[in-house]
Amino acid sequence: MNKTLIIIAGPTAIGKTALAIKLAQHYKTEIISADSRQFYKEMSIGTAKPSIEELKAAKHHLIDSHSVLNQFNAGDFENESIKIINELFINHNEVIMVGGSGLFINAVCYGFDPLPVASEEVREKLNKQFEENGITFLQDKLKSIDPEYFAQVDRNNPQRIIRALEVYESTGKTFSSLRTNNKKQRPFNIIKIGLNSDREELYQRINLRVDEMVKNGLFEEVESLKTYQHLNALNTVGYSEIFDFLDGKCSREEAIEKIKQNTRRFAKRQLTWFNKSDDIKWFNPNQFEAIIQYLNSIH
The missing domain is CATH 3.40.50.300 (P-loop containing nucleotide triphosphate hydrolases)
Known part of the structure; x- marks a missing residue:
């Protein structure tokens, strides 16, 4: 069966x-x-x-x-x-x-x-931006870079937003484009x-x-x-x-x-x-x- x-x-x-x-x-x-x-x-x-x-x-x-x-x-x-x-x-x-x-x-x-692993430098930079400017700053950044993923992501979850930004800053490609292979x-x-x-x-x-x-x-x-x-x-x-x-x-x-x-x-x-x-x-x-x-x- x-x-x-x-x-x-x-x-x-x-x-x-x-x-x-x-x-x-x-x-x-x-x-x-x-x-x-x-x-x-x-x-x-x-x-x-x-x-x-x-x-x-x-x-x-x-x-x-x-x-x-x-x-x-x-x-x-x-x-x-x-x-x-x-x-x-x-x-x-x-x-x-x-x-x-x-x-x-x-x-x-x-x-x-499988998504690229970001460098510690990129991750630290984004985490610092989150600490200094808050989640709204990162939300706006992701919205301008990858509106498709921004429409789907839990916007109150910094982990998800930072991960998507890490991918973009490491590869120049959006998170959504790499997830549809x-x-x-x-x-x-x-x-x-x-x-x-x-x-x-x-x-x-x-x-x-x-x-x-x-x-x-x-x-x-x-x-x-x-x-x-x-x-x-x-x-x-x-x-x-x-x-x-x-x-x-x-x-x-x-x-x-x-x-x-x-x-x-x-x-x-x-x-x-x-x-x-x-x-x-x-x-x-x-x-x-x-x-x-x-x-x-x-x-």
């Missing part, structure tokens, strides 16, 4: 985890997380990791698997995921992958183009399911999730990670805003509102990314039966 990787994609807070667990139970299989931060064991509340109950409901891979002290990029994710997928296919006909990182999902589906052929089927709802409902989900994170101790989690504030993994939505609060740059209420605003913007960029794929079949998160019917009809 053909082996199939079922990918659940879509914007943050849409309900991907809940659907992935239902599908994993339906197919009696396991889940691989395609989230660009959930593999960091130090970051839990702000990354909306599956709860203990959810992790018990279906076995997950690449959750709490790495430390923020160790960089883990899309190429690393591709290698580890393919290894796990091949192992799972020994005993399962279907494997579920779930997440909102389009870059990581593409790495598994098509392979990740030869696609690898995978020895298994890939089916992509996208989850979305109307914008008002999505934004309400995001706002409620942020309130729930705060209630569950997000501020305390970020404060406990203050020592690691300089790491790129923590210069992301839900963390950088609270570091600003801890540094006296804004009030607690302003930090919460900024997290909601930046998460809504991030969700919009995720949808922009996924909408460029013509092989995603879109559903509302509560259409489980329709999703099963669709999957049955094509594999």
